[in-house]
Amino acid sequence: MVGILRRLEEAGHETWCVGGAIRDALLGDPQQDMDLATSARPEEVRQLFRRTIAVGIEHGTVGVFDELGVLHEVTTFRRDVTTDGRHAEVEFGLSLEEDLARRDLTINAIAYHPLHRTWRDPFGGRDDLHHGLVRAVGDPASRFREDRLRILRAIRFAARLNFRIDAATWSAACAQASDTANLSAERVRDEWSKSIRTTRSLDRLVGQWLESGVAAVWLPELLPSASWQRSGGPDVVLITALVCSACGPVMRRFRGSNAEIRRAEAIDRGPARPQSGAPVEVRRWMAVVGEATSDLVTLATWRGLREDGWIREVAGVTARGEATSRGELAVNGDDLRTAGVAAGPAIGRALEQLLDAVLEEPALNTREQLLALARSVV
Numbered sequence: 001m002v003g004i005l006r007r008l009e010e011a012g013h014e015t016w017c018v019g020g021a022i023r024d025a026l027l028g029d030p031q032q033d034m035d036l037a038t039s040a041r042p043e044e045v046r047q048l049f050r051r052t053i054a055v056g057i058e059h060g061t062v063g064v065f066d067e068l069g070v071l072h073e074v075t076t077f078r079r080d081v082t083t084d085g086r087h088a089e090v091e092f093g094l095s096l097e098e099d100l101a102r103r104d105l106t107i108n109a110i111a112y113h114p115l116h117r118t119w120r121d122p123f124g125g126r127d128d129l130h131h132g133l134v135r136a137v138g139d140p141a142s143r144f145r146e147d148r149l150r151i152l153r154a155i156r157f158a159a160r161l162n163f164r165i166d167a168a169t170w171s172a173a174c175a176q177a178s179d180t181a182n183l184s185a186e187r188v189r190d191e192w193s194k195s196i197r198t199t200r201s202l203d204r205l206v207g208q209w210l211e212s213g214v215a216a217v218w219l220p221e222l223l224p225s226a227s228w229q230r231s232g233g234p235d236v237v238l239i240t241a242l243v244c245s246a247c248g249p250v251m252r253r254f255r256g257s258n259a260e261i262r263r264a265e266a267i268d269r270g271p272a273r274p275q276s277g278a279p280v281e282v283r284r285w286m287a288v289v290g291e292a293t294s295d296l297v298t299l300a301t302w303r304g305l306r307e308d309g310w311i312r313e314v315a316g317v318t319a320r321g322e323a324t325s326r327g328e329l330a331v332n333g334d335d336l337r338t339a340g341v342a343a344g345p346a347i348g349r350a351l352e353q354l355l356d357a358v359l360e361e362p363a364l365n366t367r368e369q370l371l372a373l374a375r376s377v378v
Contacts (some may be wrong), residue, residue, distance in 0.1 A: 001034045014039035016111040036074045067331040094223045104150040132163045140172035148180045152191040159199040162191045177213030189254035199232040221245045266292035275308035283359045286324040322362040326351045330367045
């Protein structure tokens, strides 16, 4: 990274380290992929370096690989011209100060020059880091009008860093929460995903989505904070199911993948647990919920539900290889046709009868016994 900065400066382009990596380094978490802000135009950056990628060249960003193969984003100084609350129209600026002034939060508007060992911190971001404060750059209402996604970012950083949100910033966020309706579902989904992956406390994250009014717009299924035995994690569908009354509508609203939507809807259908921990009840429940079994077990654990042995029995059924679906039976449709079952719907009905018998008595799941049973009911 220093080599990239040095080369830019030797070519006459003022360059600084900026962004989240500076914030994280000041918090004791140094990052390798340091971003750079420079007076050089994108085409000038690409001329100076052999290995580059047009990461977001229309916005002034070029990816440059350092000598270790680490990619660093090098972005031309920018300033906002106009905005509609969703996206800002920017033009290349002339100074670092203009670039820092357009950023969302003070803790993200800090610049460092490793060659001169000097700082640029016009909005007091280092003090806010020291005091555990999330605060908008300049006038909070103006910052949020420029891009309402910044409301969600403020909440995310507060939950991730366990910081409090500055009173004026919070007031502006609440006042403009309803305007987040104009954001794209994809941008909100990405911000929600980042939030639940990085939060230290789901209670706090959920509470601020609710209190700000953002949940009323995007997550009406969000449940009031509770003592979940989980602080967040990488599984977006499962964490969303934990904190919402229904997960399927959320995944549809957020335009999740077909696989995510199917998984969420399977969780919603449930039921959340078997009627009891009796082996036959557990097997019948697993047959009903199918591929959602593992998710529902995990959710029950995170919710601290009363456990009467059914979770252990689920593990036992799996370990013993007991069938809970037609696909796990020791016979298939072709076997049944050979045994004399008429083709068509009768095959399906016969397989269901065989599965029902195996759910009651797993030892019946052998080819010989199932074929004999099938012949007896033809």
